[in-house]
Amino acid sequence: MNKLDTALVNSALKEAGFSLTASVKDADAVLINTCSVREHAEQRVFSHLGHLKHIKKSRPDMVVGVIGCMAQRLGDKLLEHDAVNIVCGPTQIPQIADILKETLEKKQKRLAITEKIRETTETQNQVLEEFESAYGIESSTNFHSSTTPSQCQRDKTRYHHKLRQSSLKIGAGKIPSQAFVRAMRGCNNFCAYCIVPYVRGPEVCRPPEAIIEQIKKLASQGVKQVTLLGQTVNSYKYKIGNRTWSLADLLDAASDIDAIEWLKFVTSYPSEEFFDEILQVMADSPKVCNYLHLPAQSGSDKILRAMNRHYSAASYLELLDRARAAVPGIAVAGDFIVGFPGETEDDFNDTVELAKKARYKNAFIFKYSPRPGTIADKRLQDTVPAEVKQKRIAELLDVQEKISDQLSRDFLDKEVKVLVEGLSKKSHRNIAGSSDNPQLVGRTETDYIVVFNGPMSLAGQFAKVKIIKTSPLTLFGELI
Numbered sequence: 001m002n003k004l005d006t007a008l009v010n011s012a013l014k015e016a017g018f019s020l021t022a023s024v025k026d027a028d029a030v031l032i033n034t035c036s037v038r039e040h041a042e043q044r045v046f047s048h049l050g051h052l053k054h055i056k057k058s059r060p061d062m063v064v065g066v067i068g069c070m071a072q073r074l075g076d077k078l079l080e081h082d083a084v085n086i087v088c089g090p091t092q093i094p095q096i097a098d099i100l101k102e103t104l105e106k107k108q109k110r111l112a113i114t115e116k117i118r119e120t121t122e123t124q125n126q127v128l129e130e131f132e133s134a135y136g137i138e139s140s141t142n143f144h145s146s147t148t149p150s151q152c153q154r155d156k157t158r159y160h161h162k163l164r165q166s167s168l169k170i171g172a173g174k175i176p177s178q179a180f181v182r183a184m185r186g187c188n189n190f191c192a193y194c195i196v197p198y199v200r201g202p203e204v205c206r207p208p209e210a211i212i213e214q215i216k217k218l219a220s221q222g223v224k225q226v227t228l229l230g231q232t233v234n235s236y237k238y239k240i241g242n243r244t245w246s247l248a249d250l251l252d253a254a255s256d257i258d259a260i261e262w263l264k265f266v267t268s269y270p271s272e273e274f275f276d277e278i279l280q281v282m283a284d285s286p287k288v289c290n291y292l293h294l295p296a297q298s299g300s301d302k303i304l305r306a307m308n309r310h311y312s313a314a315s316y317l318e319l320l321d322r323a324r325a326a327v328p329g330i331a332v333a334g335d336f337i338v339g340f341p342g343e344t345e346d347d348f349n350d351t352v353e354l355a356k357k358a359r360y361k362n363a364f365i366f367k368y369s370p371r372p373g374t375i376a377d378k379r380l381q382d383t384v385p386a387e388v389k390q391k392r393i394a395e396l397l398d399v400q401e402k403i404s405d406q407l408s409r410d411f412l413d414k415e416v417k418v419l420v421e422g423l424s425k426k427s428h429r430n431i432a433g434s435s436d437n438p439q440l441v442g443r444t445e446t447d448y449i450v451v452f453n454g455p456m457s458l459a460g461q462f463a464k465v466k467i468i469k470t471s472p473l474t475l476f477g478e479l480i
């Protein structure tokens, strides 16, 4: 989600005459797009701001803006930071180019957030929609994401406000042929631990025609894979007359666009609503990838209740059974939080049991981090000691790694179809590269990461790869 916002901002600023610089030191303005989901993400932003404060000693005119969730959460408190000139929440992002220009001229501090984020207006939603439609056409391909987009991350962007085409680095991190398209914003779920509803506002589904139009434009520019984004994307619904569009309808309509070959969607919430319809379209349409990111968060019913998640461990596993019956070969990824308030050893063991039964291809595992203003923070004490959280995360990671390893091994000697992203960021010692045959990385339709050697011209293309070696999170192969 955050990376998509960074890409939209990049596009809007490019159109307004800004260009990216190679180094922070050359920039007239630095924008940091932020995430508030865990405290650690915010601490890293403060450490960057400390560094920028230092740079500003010799470059006092440099403008520093903090945009996104942390801006909305901390507001004027963040503006008090010596390094910060602009604080701009997610709802004000469409105004960022004007805000930046004004601040560069007037050198005044600027706060642009929504006072009552749960009460966003029709006009605000309209402005966000127009911004998304205008800049989501090429921009959503303009970022590199090696993690799933649902995992918010801090993105730092450096701008030079004079247009220098030669220094334009906006497309530098682009994944050719892939785009992310938002299906919905915000969230109404109020999971007890989660800050998202307080910083991103209420759930708003985008009109299906705007989404499909955007995908058509992306397709005409060579995009082959579109990933639809939403905090609970499987609950997407939009009423037009007597008809209610679901995610299944969106996927079905997007499947009709010739040039689009793969469709993915993240993140799903474990609920009955539309679940079977979505599985059906996955089973029926060869374009809808057999991949589901379905966070369980915990395997203990007591903790799930305390988290305000509306399912039990058994009903969650039943959804997975149904998914595997409807779509054989489907790959599932999950998220867990360990050390939620009140989590006993027994509760944690229930989580380990669920992980063993769920057999995720991979799982994102986090230590509970209290977020100010959330239900858990207001009503529950962070009772699980840090060392216990550490022990539990290590144990769960270990269990998951073994499962991921077993599932990866099933690919040995098999051929997979991969959409090639480009050069592999990490260089894997077991694959020797050369300049005309470098180490490339791509993903399968089930979201497995595949590393192999091949010509750079394959970036953005589909390739067939034979798997010759595996690790828990990566498949290594040879181009066929």
Ligand code: 5AD
Residues within 6 Å of the ligand: 037, 038, 150, 151, 152, 193, 194, 195, 295, 297, 335, 336, 337, 366, 367, 368, 369, 370, 371
């Ligand atoms: N502490 C730890 N992890 C959290 N997540 C969300 N809020 C918190 C929190 N307060 C995790 C959840 C979610 C993922 C994006 O981040 O697992 O699925």
Ligand code: SF4
Residues within 6 Å of the ligand: 187, 188, 189, 190, 191, 194, 195, 196, 197, 231, 232, 269
């Ligand atoms: Fe947060 Fe829950 Fe909404 Fe996901 S569904 S964004 S965890 S409140």
